[in-house]
Amino acid sequence: MSKKVTKGILAVVFMAMCLIAVQPQKAQAAQEIPISSADDLQQMENNPSGSYYLTKDITVPANTVLFKTYEVQFRGTLDGKGHAINGYTYSDDKWADSASLFSYATNATFKNLKMSNVNISLRGGGNACALVSSPTKCTFENITTSGKITVGGTASNAAGIAVTPSEKCTFIKCVNNADITVNAYDITKSEEQDNIDSASGVACGIAGFASDGTAKQCSNSGKITINGDLRWGSEEITAVGLFNGIKSITASKNTGTVTAKNVSGAGHANGTVLACGVAGQITRMASCYNTASITASNNNKQVGVVAVGIINSASGKNTNVLRCYNKGAVQISGVAGSKAKSRIISGAGGVGGLDIYSVTESYNTGKVTANVSSGDLMAGGVVASVVNVRNCYNTGKISASASAGGYIGGIAGEQSSPAKGKSSDAAACNYNTATVKAGSKMSKGSILGRYEIVGIYAKAAVYDNYYKSGKPYGSMNITWKPFFAKAVKTSSMKPNKCKKLSSKYWVYSSKHKRMVLKKNKEK
Secondary structure, eight states, X not given: OOHHHHHHHHHHHHHHHHHHXXXXXXXXXXXXXXXXXXXXXXXXXXXXXXXXXXXXXXXXOTTOOBOOSSSSOBOSEEEOTTOEEETOEEEESSOEEEESSEEEEESOEEEEEEEEEEEEEESSOEEEOSSEEEEESOEEEEEEEEEEEEEEXXXXXEESSBSSOOTTOEEESOEEOSEEEEEESOSSOOHHHHTOOOOOEEEESSEEEEXXXXXXXXXXXXXXXXXXOOOSTTOEEEEESSEEEEEEEESOEEOSOEEEEEOOOOSOOOOEEEEESSEEEOSEEESOEEOSOEEEXXXXXXXXXXXXXXXXXXXXXXXXXXXXXXXSOEEEEEEEOOSBTXXXXXXXXXXXXXXXXXXXXXXXXXXXXXXXXXXXXXXXXXXXXXXXXXXXXXXSOEEEXXXXXXXXXXXXXXXXXXXXXXXXXXXXSOEEOSOEEOOTTEEXXXXXXXXXXXXXXXXXXXESEEESSSOSEEEESOOOGGGSOOEEEOSOOOTTTOTTSOTTTEEEETTTTEEEETTBOOO
16 A cells, blocks of 8 residues: 555544544533532522523422522523423512522523412512513523412512513513512501602513513413502503513413502502503514403592503504404493593503504404593593504494593594504404493594594595494594595495405304404404
8 A cells, every 4th residue: 555545544534533532522512401409500600601401390499599690690591391490489578679580691591491389479579570580682482480479569560481571582482370469559668668769560471571572472371460559750550461561472362360450549640550461562463362351440530541452552653463352351440540631541442552553453352341430531342542443343342431531432442643644544444343332421433432634645544344333433623524434334244234344354254144354263
């Protein structure tokens, strides 16, 4: 054999040996670290960027909190592999900034984990949740919580998974089954509580305000409750089935009752009491629904009260609520307060609330009730106040007490086309089969309680709507007849009676004996 051939063979063998030597090092660098005990879990703080997994169900000592400081946050992965951290317990009579298993995490991933039979109790206020109090750019996938979380005290917040999320968090297939209760007022009568000015609070099933986050296939079945004593400033109390706020949410649902109650009738507060089924504020929402009771009550004439089946605020021109539905009862009670005579801040809606730009291909079958002793409000079967509402319907009864003022409608309490809105914005191709009841102080209509046009448009903004009884529209701000709203009164919502309901969006249901939405079919 020649020397050149021998050298070539030796070179190949040497390279192969180098590859073999390097390969285990790569595997070792990516090796997952098993967690079989509470001690193993605690050791995560020694390696914040590690990749960890549970080998079995574990328990941890009471008041365990990992990564307590902002300077040292968890940046790795925790994979539960379907196992649970059982009976996580945290209790404190003083303010607790982070009552949760993890305090801070950034660019971390939590997946396939159950937080079972959680029991968190704070009496001095603070922030509480089962998993991570303050996540930033984190991913939560297939996380399930159960048990109960109770927070009492001024400035109190609680959520099932993440209470104060920051930038760009993602939630996929996350489930909350825990009952969450916030009593957002001083329950200890302590000096520490007296020094806290705010009496606001938030209770959410999944997470707090994840402003630029995304969520899909998430759900809540736990009871979400907040009680407040709003007396001063712009204090607010909010109870939401899933998220206080999130940029985008799809295919998510709420089946747990949501209740918000302000017990105070005195003071100078001018905030809001809000109960909402799925999310408080969004940019985009699709295929979400609520089947539970949503209730908000208030006793202060300066405080607004709002109850909404799905979403309260989606106000930007590029926002849209698409193919959602509500089957739960939605109700406000007590007093419909207002900040100023010209601004209504109380109301109720089956799908959308007071600050909605666009709702399309959505429906409501639940009762919407405004049982208030005084004040002005907006209430609608589909949405309380809206700019663009198309291809929607309502079959749930809509009612307000005789003493209430404002606007009430089977589709929307108020529809307005703004001066700088889109030319396509309209209230069109909708129907309502239910009764709309209210006193003489309210402007009511089977379709819209009131509609307004601001600016110059090429055509009417309200047309091709259908209704069964009453008059279609309440009041309006226009006098030019070509722009008057159009509607057809009909005994049934069948194809031959509702010819303007396009087959692109609508289909006849033999079960319901009326038209339903093709891509959001009523079951």
